[in-house]
Amino acid sequence: MTLLRIGGITKRFGGLEANKGIEFDVEQGTIIGLIGPNGAGKTTLFNCVTGFYAPDDGKVVFDELDITGWPPHRVCRAGIARTFQTVRPFAQMTVLENVMVGGLLRHRQTAASRTAAMEVLEFTGLASRQSMFAKNLTIADKKRMEVARALATGPRLLMLDEAMAGLTPKETQEAVDLILRLRARGVTILLVEHVMEVVMPISHRIVVLDYGQKIAEGPPQEIANDERVIQAYLGGRYRAPS
Amino acid sequence: MLQQIPQVVLSGLLNGFIYALVAVGLTLIYGVMDIVNFAHGEFLMLSMYVVFWLYTLVHLDPIFSLPISVLVLFIVGALTHKLVVRRVLKAPMSAQIFATFGLMVFLQSAAQFLWSPNYRLIKEPLLSGRISLLGLSLGKPQLVAAVGALLATGFVYWFIERTETGRALQAVAEDQEAASLMGINSDRIFTLAWGIAAACVGVAGALLANYYYIFPTVGTVFVLMAFVTVALGGFGSVPGALIAGVIMGVVETLAGLLISPAYKQVVVFALYMVVVLVRPQGLLGEW
Amino acid sequence: MEQTQVRRPPRALSPQRLVLFVFMFAALAYPWVFRLPFQRRLMVVVLLYAMLGQAWNILGGYTGQVSLGHAVFFGIGAYTSTLLHLKLGVTPWIGLPAAGLVAALVSQFVGYPCFRLKGHYFVIATIVLAQIVQALFTNWDWAGGALGLRLPLLPESLLNFQFFSTKLPYYYISLALLAIVLAVTYLLEGSKAGYYFRAIKEDPDAARSLGVDITSYKMLAMAISAFFTGVGGAFYAQFVLYIDPESVLAFKTSVLIMLIAVVGGIGTLWGPVLGAFILIPLSEFTRVALGGAGRALDLVVYGILITLVAVFEPRGLWALGERIKALVARR
Numbered sequence: 001m002t003l004l005r006i007g008g009i010t011k012r013f014g015g016l017e018a019n020k021g022i023e024f025d026v027e028q029g030t031i032i033g034l035i036g037p038n039g040a041g042k043t044t045l046f047n048c049v050t051g052f053y054a055p056d057d058g059k060v061v062f063d064e065l066d067i068t069g070w071p072p073h074r075v076c077r078a079g080i081a082r083t084f085q086t087v088r089p090f091a092q093m094t095v096l097e098n099v100m101v102g103g104l105l106r107h108r109q110t111a112a113s114r115t116a117a118m119e120v121l122e123f124t125g126l127a128s129r130q131s132m133f134a135k136n137l138t139i140a141d142k143k144r145m146e147v148a149r150a151l152a153t154g155p156r157l158l159m160l161d162e163a164m165a166g167l168t169p170k171e172t173q174e175a176v177d178l179i180l181r182l183r184a185r186g187v188t189i190l191l192v193e194h195v196m197e198v199v200m201p202i203s204h205r206i207v208v209l210d211y212g213q214k215i216a217e218g219p220p221q222e223i224a225n226d227e228r229v230i231q232a233y234l235g236g237r238y239r240a241p242s
Numbered sequence: 243m244l245q246q247i248p249q250v251v252l253s254g255l256l257n258g259f260i261y262a263l264v265a266v267g268l269t270l271i272y273g274v275m276d277i278v279n280f281a282h283g284e285f286l287m288l289s290m291y292v293v294f295w296l297y298t299l300v301h302l303d304p305i306f307s308l309p310i311s312v313l314v315l316f317i318v319g320a321l322t323h324k325l326v327v328r329r330v331l332k333a334p335m336s337a338q339i340f341a342t343f344g345l346m347v348f349l350q351s352a353a354q355f356l357w358s359p360n361y362r363l364i365k366e367p368l369l370s371g372r373i374s375l376l377g378l379s380l381g382k383p384q385l386v387a388a389v390g391a392l393l394a395t396g397f398v399y400w401f402i403e404r405t406e407t408g409r410a411l412q413a414v415a416e417d418q419e420a421a422s423l424m425g426i427n428s429d430r431i432f433t434l435a436w437g438i439a440a441a442c443v444g445v446a447g448a449l450l451a452n453y454y455y456i457f458p459t460v461g462t463v464f465v466l467m468a469f470v471t472v473a474l475g476g477f478g479s480v481p482g483a484l485i486a487g488v489i490m491g492v493v494e495t496l497a498g499l500l501i502s503p504a505y506k507q508v509v510v511f512a513l514y515m516v517v518v519l520v521r522p523q524g525l526l527g528e529w
Numbered sequence: 530m531e532q533t534q535v536r537r538p539p540r541a542l543s544p545q546r547l548v549l550f551v552f553m554f555a556a557l558a559y560p561w562v563f564r565l566p567f568q569r570r571l572m573v574v575v576l577l578y579a580m581l582g583q584a585w586n587i588l589g590g591y592t593g594q595v596s597l598g599h600a601v602f603f604g605i606g607a608y609t610s611t612l613l614h615l616k617l618g619v620t621p622w623i624g625l626p627a628a629g630l631v632a633a634l635v636s637q638f639v640g641y642p643c644f645r646l647k648g649h650y651f652v653i654a655t656i657v658l659a660q661i662v663q664a665l666f667t668n669w670d671w672a673g674g675a676l677g678l679r680l681p682l683l684p685e686s687l688l689n690f691q692f693f694s695t696k697l698p699y700y701y702i703s704l705a706l707l708a709i710v711l712a713v714t715y716l717l718e719g720s721k722a723g724y725y726f727r728a729i730k731e732d733p734d735a736a737r738s739l740g741v742d743i744t745s746y747k748m749l750a751m752a753i754s755a756f757f758t759g760v761g762g763a764f765y766a767q768f769v770l771y772i773d774p775e776s777v778l779a780f781k782t783s784v785l786i787m788l789i790a791v792v793g794g795i796g797t798l799w800g801p802v803l804g805a806f807i808l809i810p811l812s813e814f815t816r817v818a819l820g821g822a823g824r825a826l827d828l829v830v831y832g833i834l835i836t837l838v839a840v841f842e843p844r845g846l847w848a849l850g851e852r853i854k855a856l857v858a859r860r
Binding site: 050051052071072073074076077081082084088089090091092093097100101102104105108109110113149150152153 | 719720721724725727728731732734735736737738739740741742743
């Protein structure tokens with residue numbers, strides 16, 4: 001079943017077209033990797049889907065609901081949660097409080113939200129850091145906390161914007177594990193990533209953007225050997241790890 | 243009433259250049275470092291008192307004390323950055339607001355404490371009297387002030403756009419990190435920006451002192467107009483400040499004539515609200 | 530789930546509770562120990578400004594929307610109860626909550642345009658709107674214009690909200706108002722709205738991404754803040770019995786309200802109380818020591834204080850106290 005349909009999204013900034021008629025579907029329960037060189041329009045697309053930008057053209061349909069141009073908080077309520085490329089913790093709040101803010105979307109009472117938040121912290125392996133101030137976390141933990149916070153809103157689709165950029169190999173592996181466990185929980189995942197090596201092995205499908213346009217879409221193996229992708233994006237540097 | 247319009251528009255225009263010059267100082271600091279200087283009006287007040295005391299104590303006419311005022315204000319601005327602003331650059335925005343805001347309260351009340359709340363006037367400046375021009379009557383000091391303000395605004399624009407240092411200023415405004423990689427010392431640039439910004443009101447204050455009352459809260463009158471001017475013109479834009487300043491001056495005097503003097507500021511402020519709501523980045527600003 | 534952090538049920542006499550009880554007792558006993566009218570009057574002003582500072586704090590401190598136009602709500606509150614009384618003969622006891630409601634209503638009209646602006650544009654918009662309101666009242670003859678309004682002297686009674694022979698009732702009313710605002714703030718802190726307020730302050734975009742309707746919650750913070758500021762304005766009018774645009778709507782009122790919270794500690798329950806206890810007596814004593822108004826030495830000190838706070842401890846003196854406490858505890 002199609003959970004998210006991105007239908008011909010176009011977004012212009014002045015004369016610049018950051019997204020040009022981008023179109024693809026996200027099936028329920030899959031992990032989709034969205035890749036492309038810097039400035040390809042990945043984050044712009046994220047912002048169009050999650051309501052931070054209003055697309056100039058095209059439709060965003062989530063679970064058969066047209067959510068085009070909805071404000072971010074309604075998109076989140078509909079069941080799409082996201083993280084940010086540059087981490088945006090609530091710095092002066094504790095880790096638990098950060099996650100509770102997410103939890104409060106589905107729980108009116110703070111006590112109920114706290115219970116839910118604790119469960120998410122356990123799941124994401126942050127329980128031991130719960131009373132630390134968010135500003136004091138390592139980058140890896142901040143990113144993890146953002147995932148936890150998003151997860152606490154009870155999303156059906158989780159959109160991760162470069163959740164693994166800047167992490168050590170060990171931290172990256174932990175992040176990958178977390179993503180796989182998330183999917184096992186039934187959460188559909190749309191993954192923007194700059195580092196292709198991480199996306200390829202865990203994604204069911206890959207969408208490649210370049211200069212604001214979709215230039216390829218398919219299973220990882222196919223994408224890795226796609227001449228256009230190699231030319232446009234990889235410049236021939238990358239070969240499939242097989 | 244209608245035949246008064248050209249006269250009123252003209253005097254609004256003259257005021258507008260002063261608003262523009264005051265606003266240029268604000269917009270410069272905002273453009274370079276994203277900080278609003280709430281004490282800017284008090285800098286103007288200080289400059290007027292510098293001129294006033296030089297006149298009262300050593301009988302120096304405002305025309306001649308202008309360079310001294312500019313120099314003093316440059317130092318005041320630079321010191322403000324060195325002692326206060328530099329320490330809150332990384333602090334949350336609220337702390338930045340409070341820092342310059344405290345300075346405003348301090349300077350204003352210190353002036354009141356030291357020099358009393360009395361209204362002062364420079365009684366016999368060299369510049370006085372009126373001249374006629376195309377059937378319109380103009381105060382000489384007002385005319386000189388407007389021309390001086392326009393020249394000073396032009397100078398700042400030239401400095402930013404055409405000199406090496408000005409380009410360094412722009413580089414820092416654009417991207418502080420990149421600028422530091424290019425070997426630009428951003429702290430020195432910030433100090434300079436504060437110096438120039440304060441020097442702008444050093445000019446404006448000295449020019450105003452020829453014909454305007456001098457009192458501790460005089461800065462508030464102008465700085466509120468300057469805030470609106472800056473927001474209208476767009477934070478960080480010098481040409482924007484000039485255009486907006488002129489618009490503000492003319493709208494203010496026209497509203498005074500056509501509606502009621504009591505409502506002239508209301509009209510200007512209402513204009514501000516409309517502009518920022520329709521075009522939040524101001525006329526020429528980048529958001 | 531063992532690590533779940535649950536607020537432990539407070540023991541009957543934890544140290545915090547003990548301190549709180551001591552303060553409550555001191556607050557209740559104060560006017561019986563200090564019987565001089567000026568001592569009681571001073572404390573009424575302190576309590577009033579503590580309340581106003583905390584009301585500002587809900588919007589400016591917890592939610593991070595720095596308003597420099599709170600005189601609008603203070604003034605509108607003062608004018609509402611006064612006009613209701615003068616024109617319709619409504620008792621101040623109804624005037625007080627009515628003032629709050631009108632201020633809260635006005636706040637929604639102020640908030641709508643202002644909250645569409647970010648950062649400095651927002652701050653300046655609050656100043657500008659306050660200037661507009663002041664100019665309107667100054668030129669509004671029905672509401673007394675620039676001359677202001679004087680409340681008629683009525684026989685002293687609780688019903689009339691006027692007391693002359695003793696300031697005692699004013700004292701307990703202001704204490705009660707402060708207690709109510711503190712209680713509301715305390716409840717907000719632990720509520721969904723309180724968490725959302727703080728999230729909006731820390732990072733509005735992140736908050737939006739987590740389903741927080743930031744405009745509605747800012748409006749809510751504004752309404753609560755304006756309500757109590759308006760009630761404070763009405764109390765002020767009853768206390769002084771004379772209001773004019775210069776005394777209740779001017780920029781300096783906005784500044785003082787903000788200062789109380791900022792110097793004491795924004796985003797904290799007790800910060801504004803601390804701020805009022807420092808700033809108001811300071812202002813009174815410098816005035817007395819120097820004789821006569823207009824010298825503004827209190828403001829000189831305020832100015833230095835607020836700059837120092839901004840530079841060295843933006844979270845205010847309350848946070849400074851906590852830092853010292855932590856240092857002592859480490860020893």
